[in-house]
Amino acid sequence: MRTEIKPIRPDRTLLRQAVTDRIKTYIIDNRLKPGDPLPTEAELCEALNASRSSLREAIKTLAALDIVEVRHGSGTFVGRLSLSALVESLTFRGLLSPEDDLRALLDLVEVRQLFEEGMAAQIIERLDGEHLADLEQATAELEQCPPGSAAQVEADRKFHQLLMQPLGNQLISQLTGAFWDVHAIVAPYLGMSSPAEDADTVAAHRAMVEAARGRDADAFAAAVVAHYAPVRRRIAAAGRA
């Protein structure tokens, strides 16, 4: 067949892995930002000396991490760098074993509480009037929205998101959103609507806002504990059932 020397790839690594790395470095080296377009598949194939199959498989792994975003018929773009991969990982784990799923949900609630309770002092310290007004509005929305509506769950998410905003820590904000998402996805599967017991939730949110207005970090932390207490109770109740 081949009369000449076989062009054995000297790489010890998998071609797909090499391609993913080169695409990542391409994005970094060219200072691309989320939404910026990447070269077409054909161009990348030529540039990286890879077949279209290998290139596409590499792109799929990057898409799973939200490092790139592929739009059918349009092109490939730099992704939003969200924590969607974390959400998918945790939701899958939460649904994996029907015995440990309650444990996983409890672990998640503990982490959510850790964030808000542990950052209570700094939240109070950095909160200003505008943020306080936003929190009040989110609470009002939560109360007024029809129970079980999409607007209601969105108001709950916005509230917890707003809590972390004054910290100016993007990682904390994104993790908070990701954990909320996982909770909202997993909880219904276990027979409990996450922002259920609306009265409890609204009261807890109000207590947090009041504590924040009074610049009382201890009261705020206590309100956070009170907010998650009924959630934990419901999980425990589901475990006994």
Add this chain to the structure above:
Amino acid sequence: MRTEIKPIRPDRTLLRQAVTDRIKTYIIDNRLKPGDPLPTEAELCEALNASRSSLREAIKTLAALDIVEVRHGSGTFVGRLSLSALVESLTFRGLLSPEDDLRALLDLVEVRQLFEEGMAAQIIERLDGEHLADLEQATAELEQCPPGSAAQVEADRKFHQLLMQPLGNQLISQLTGAFWDVHAIVAPYLGMSSPAEDADTVAAHRAMVEAARGRDADAFAAAVVAHYAPVRRRIAAAGRA
């Protein structure tokens, strides 16, 4: 060309997405655990009515989330469900913009501190003699290992991992490990070895162990703050340079 009615796929979703979902539900429905083998590509192709291309791309996205693990020449297995995807996402983001990378690292340090400081009380409460001995050994290893060695950084990781172990919260433990990994990967790129300034680190670890032995949650929290203070200082110094 086609005399018969076109076999339009009623699905509005992409085939690839449908395949990933069906593989996930396959794992869940069959109660598979990490390490369990999955059907071969050929079998999955037939079972899911998909071509190898689509199936492989679907598997690559699942592999990126550590939901499945592919071993060349051997087969496909259920993944370890680690948070490797989170590590990859955060490391990429940390290296993305040379201006905000210091900010991203600072955000990360803040989260790491939040975990250990926020859980101080519960760590103290649930710690027993055995855990205390493990922590002391990890500290001793950290001190004795040659500076800059792989054993040294591993001792540091083990210490922070052990801290969270008594909580019995797998999510917290895995997140702690993931954040440590990101820190260890990103920090060197910014010109600072993560577990550098060995004296500071060892002293801080010792202070934490002592506080834990004395069941003094406040002292423990203070030691955590003292542990990350020099790290923050170094990041700030790198920002001024």
Add this chain to the structure above:
DNA sequence: CAAGATTTGTGCGTATGTATC
């Protein structure tokens, strides 16, 4: 609105490298 061009999605066949028995 229409038609063509561009780009990603899907399918298939074949050859090769790798792990396992």
Add this chain to the structure above:
DNA sequence: AGATACATACGCACAAATCTT
């Protein structure tokens, strides 16, 4: 060492979505 099973990689053709003219 050989044989078998399996994943990896390549190339091409066509379908579907999107964009442009």
